[in-house]
Amino acid sequence: MKICQAMVVVAAALILCGCGKEKKSPPLAAPSSPPTAANGYMGTLLKGQEKAIKTIDVTSLNENLNLFNVQEGRYPNDLNELVTKKYLPYIPDPPAGMKLVYDAAQGKVSVAPQ
Numbered sequence: 001m002k003i004c005q006a007m008v009v010v011a012a013a014l015i016l017c018g019c020g021k022e023k024k025s026p027p028l029a030a031p032s033s034p035p036t037a038a039n040g041y042m043g044t045l046l047k048g049q050e051k052a053i054k055t056i057d058v059t060s061l062n063e064n065l066n067l068f069n070v071q072e073g074r075y076p077n078d079l080n081e082l083v084t085k086k087y088l089p090y091i092p093d094p095p096a097g098m099k100l101v102y103d104a105a106q107g108k109v110s111v112a113p114q
Contacts, residue, residue: 057092057094057111058109058110058111060088060092061079061082061088061091061092061100061109062107062108062109064082064087064088065082065107065108065109066107067087068081068082068085068087068107069107072085075104075105075106075107076104077104078102078104079091079100079102079109094111095111097113097114098111098112098113098114099111099112099113099114
């Protein structure tokens, strides 16, 4: 019985003392400045909107180019031919600072920086 009591006391002492090493957490990095509306949330929204508009316009143009190819047997010489042949009411404007690039050989439109 005395052996069990001694073991309990030793176990309790070890638990209470631990191993003698203190755990130190790594220092926290200094917080960066919070994003401002101009370059944070609003900037992200504007970039997302520009990308969505660019994707929709390019997709629509490419679909009409494929339709033109199926019906006419060739791709148009330029994008304005889509309007003159009444495949589109007008050629959409690219996002600010961008331009539409048309490859007549492959019948593909893309958007590139000016």
